[in-house]
Amino acid sequence: MFASHRQDRTFLPPEEFCPLCPTRHPDAPTEIPFPAFDVVVFENLFPSLVREPPDPDVADSELYPVAPSSGVNEVIVYSDDHDLGMAQMDTPRIARLVEVWANRYAELGARDDVAYVFVFENRGEAVGVTLHHPHGQIYAYPDIPPRPQRELETALVHLQRHGTCVFCDVVARERADGVRVVAENDSFLAFVPFAARYPYEIHVMSHRHAASLLDLTDPERLALADLLRMVMAGYDRLFGFPMPYVMSMHQAPTDDGQHQAVSHLHLEFTPPHRTETKLKYLAGSELGAGAFINDTAPEDTAARLRAAVLDGSLVDRLDETGAGEGPSRP
Numbered sequence: 568m569f570a571s572h573r574q575d576r577t578f579l580p581p582e583e584f585c586p587l588c589p590t591r592h593p594d595a596p597t598e599i600p601f602p603a604f605d606v607v608v609f610e611n612l613f614p615s616l617v618r619e620p621p622d623p624d625v626a627d628s629e630l631y632p633v634a635p636s637s638g639v640n641e642v643i644v645y646s647d648d649h650d651l652g653m654a655q656m657d658t659p660r661i662a663r664l665v666e667v668w669a670n671r672y673a674e675l676g677a678r679d680d681v682a683y684v685f686v687f688e689n690r691g692e693a694v695g696v697t698l699h700h701p702h703g704q705i706y707a708y709p710d711i712p713p714r715p716q717r718e719l720e721t722a723l724v725h726l727q728r729h730g731t732c733v734f735c736d737v738v739a740r741e742r743a744d745g746v747r748v749v750a751e752n753d754s755f756l757a758f759v760p761f762a763a764r765y766p767y768e769i770h771v772m773s774h775r776h777a778a779s780l781l782d783l784t785d786p787e788r789l790a791l792a793d794l795l796r797m798v799m800a801g802y803d804r805l806f807g808f809p810m811p812y813v814m815s816m817h818q819a820p821t822d823d824g825q826h827q828a829v830s831h832l833h834l835e836f837t838p839p840h841r842t843e844t845k846l847k848y849l850a851g852s853e854l855g856a857g858a859f860i861n862d863t864a865p866e867d868t869a870a871r872l873r874a875a876v877l878d879g880s881l882v883d884r885l886d887e888t889g890a891g892e893g894p895s896r897p
């Protein structure tokens with residue numbers, strides 16, 4: 568997607584000029600014309616996808632096919648408090664966010680020109696955040712984007728071979744193995760995936776086969792909120808500062824319903840930190856060959872995250888005993 572107009576967007580304004588804070592004085596309006604609010608959703612002022620896109624600047628050809636960038640970009644402001652992110656929220660507040668995600672998925676997904684509703688959050692300057700006020704985004708795409716597409720195709724092959732949903736199989740395997748589990752409750756599991764790309768990558772998956780948030784019962788939505796609260800707390804305790812990450816939510820495409828059987832609701836957290844002070848950069852193997860190299864064993868990072876979720880002090884004890892530096896696995 569090309570969006571050259573976005574170069575001029577607001578970049579890390581000081582807090583007194585935060586466009587996502589409520590409008591407290593009429594002389595200083597922000598993007599949100601209310602003195603207080605719980606959660607606010609509005610269309611991005613610098614969208615990559617637009618409802619009525621202009622014709623592309625360049626001609627379409629067989630070698631270089633082009634299409635207008637039709638779709639919707641929304642911003643979700645998590646609260647009217649400049650410092651209240653998911654990590655600081657209690658479970659009912661996060662549950663309200665889950666309700667908003669479900670509502671936007673339903674409404675945007677119902678549009679004929681939307682094939683995929685993607686909920687995500689970029690947190691921290693390490694992943695390029697341009698506004699500090701806690702917020703997430705939603706992109707409604709005209710097609711299924713490449714990563715979900717690849718997942719769905721893989722899941723379809725697994726379904727044809729084994730007759731089961733690959734995500735359901737993964738959840739069962741992780742619960743049985745236990746070594747990569749970070750946290751768990753009645754309805755959701757948080758774990759470091761077997762083939763983690765990032766050292767502290769966490770996937771949050773529903774125990775039950777639910778294609779999207781719309782398939783969850785109210786208690787299940789509450790369980791998701793509670794597990795997210797635990798994961799957030801663990802992330803922020805791990806190094807003692809707010810963990811930067813990209814959060815990606817994968818749900819069923821909203822095109823023709825063909826993917827329901829292989830769509831299994833999950834969230835993927837990919838934090839760029841590989842240590843407290845070092846970031847993982849995508850370099851030769853990742854960018855040039857598409858092959859990720861992870862310098863840690865998921866079983867070890869899962870143990871550290873599990874300890875951080877339970878109690879921050881356990882992380883220090885792991886450091887002292889040298890756990891987390893076990894033999895590297897092939």
Ligand SMILES: [Zn+2]
Binds near residue numbers: 585586588700
């Ligand atoms: Zn703010």
Ligand SMILES: [Zn+2]
Binds near residue numbers: 733775830
């Ligand atoms: Zn499933």
Ligand SMILES: [Zn+2]
Binds near residue numbers: 718
């Ligand atoms: Zn996924």
